[in-house]
Amino acid sequence: MPKPVIEVEKLAKSFGDNAVLKDITEQVNPGQVIVVIGPSGGGKSTFLRCLNLLETPTSGKVAFEGHDLTTMDTKSVNSLREKMGMVFQGFNLFPNMTVLENIKLAPMKVKHADDASATKQAHELLQRVGLDDHADAFPDSLSGGQAQRVAIARALAMNPEVMLFDEPTSALDPEMVGEVLNVMQELAKDGMTMVVVTHEMGFAKSVGDRIWFMADGYIQENSTPEKFFANPETDRAKDFLSKILM
């Protein structure tokens, strides 16, 4: 049994009186693609953001490679975040920098890579997501699909061990969803450990190793895609699937 990359123990998160995450204990093993699905407002995004401490958990433990992030000093949290790339629904590219500069920024400022090697790496990543010809473009000239692929390349530039995807295709026009999912699929094939919050059931089925079904602040089901989509155990999951599948 390999050592888990991420371990979550009794995780809870409230915003004021509103308990969004109630009691979550799960783990992510190396190379696994976890797809988190569930109804809106079920705490999926909050859960993902607790994994790299963009949200501070109210209680419980989040450990990365055995190190508990919730008890760490800020500096160590910063350096562990490098190892968890994150892709946002809204891309969050830096609008005042070119595509290339977007990708080079963190390696150069955080890892102190020299310009030449950072540029070389950025071009390689852009080739990987099929956008090397847009290296000198500014983000606002890109389509949504292109922007999200750049965002993925930017996250990969830090050589993360885990990639977190927060509804990466939700803000895209339908015809652009495919290009982004393809890149993600390639990543999964290369063995990247991934936690993906998404509504793309097709992707969940074909790429996911595990489905975590989340609702009402709990992970209600943790099973394989085959089993989950064919034979959901809980009523909550059955209800959810009946609404989204035709």
Add this chain to the structure above:
Amino acid sequence: MKKKIGLLLAMLAALVMMVGVFGNPTQVQAADNSLAKIQKKGVLVMGTSPDYPPYEFQATVKGKSAVVGMDVKIGEKVAKDLGVKLKIKSMSFDSLLVALQTGKIDMIISGMNPTPARRKNVDFTHTYYKGGYEIVINKTDKGKYKNKDSFSGGTLGAQTGTTQYNAAKKQTKNTKVKGMTSQSDLILALQSHKLDGVAMEKPSAEAYVSNNKQLAAIPSDFSMSSSATSSAIAFRKGSTSLVNKVNKTVDQIKKENLVKKEYLPAAGKYLKTNTVNTSMGHYWKAFLTGIEYTLIITVCSVFFGFIIGVLLALARLAKGNFLKSLLRWIATAYVEFIRGTPMMVQVMFVYFGLGLFVNLPALTSGIIAISLNSGAYVAEYIRGGINSVDIGQTEAARSLGMSNGETMRFVVLPQALKNIWPSLGNEFITLIKDSSIVSIIGVTELIYQSNIVRSDTYRGVAPIVVIMVLYFVLTFTASRILNYFERKMQHA
């Protein structure tokens, strides 16, 4: 006599007293070693307000601008008799008393008359000159006016707060009295017939008349006490030994009638050379100095103001533990306080108030005050700019492993700056103009220089037009440069 006990002075006196509470200046009742101290220092610093020919004024001596006049001659004689060097510090008349009390200068020779009110705060020597008052009129009105009583139904002008201003108010009937701060403005008003006559001291009146063929002088016939018509040298309170020593010099000056025999004629010579060429081009050097200092003050203040602004903005955005809350509170209080008090008062506070603890030169004080002031405004712009950057930008940067500081520096601030660039540009252009405030502490920037040129040339409007154009050239160039960078920042 110049006798401006204005509101400013009262305000400053209060300020000096306030500062005195938490760091008592030593001068007041200290043992009298004033004479020994000056002699040990070897330098006697004379404060004067060089806009009052022939007492003191700015003139070009051997190609350089210098303060000359009969008071300067007296200062030189005093220093010589004490066996020390004379150093002259120029500042506005309003500032002289405070400068003396705060140790910026050692004595005042600036046509100052030893009124009882002033005697409370400083020690005066014997009087060295007794003047009188005349009224300057347009030559075309000669014969129409004889003395102060001829202006019934008309308007008399005088320098605000001076003895002659009070006399004109009290000793005339049916006459309007209009006060202005500057002698040259009054003459200008006279020539444009807004005034019928200007009351001023005899030597000044004579200087104006001899330099301007359209003017004439008539006797004023004001009845005055002698303390209101004579000038004396002021020293810090309690400087008995120094005053006694200088009194010997003053007595000698009076006995030998040096003022009339030597000093006034010598001052008159400069006045003559001054009037040979009163074209603005002749004074290009004065204006150039003005531009130079205006730019020095502006550039330095923009630079330091920006740094202060960024730090304040970050402090105001600090959230978290007690220390951070305290920091935020201090920054907020600072911003509110600076925005709630006039910059002029801040400039005077830094120069005179802080002057009690550290002796800062006027230029440095000006830059410090304006930077501190500008910082408060810049902080608010920057805070707004930071808040305008989408939180997703911060999250993206943090998720890449960047620290809080790195995120601020490389991601948020550049975008905030772009958003607030037009407001910042506005602030910088305002600063070019606001730098003029430091003229009150004697920094030779554009306004100060133009005042010098005005009192030098007896021309009221031309220097104003010149600096108006110069200011516009400066601000317009600055706004072009800012626009260029704004365009550079707009991508795609």
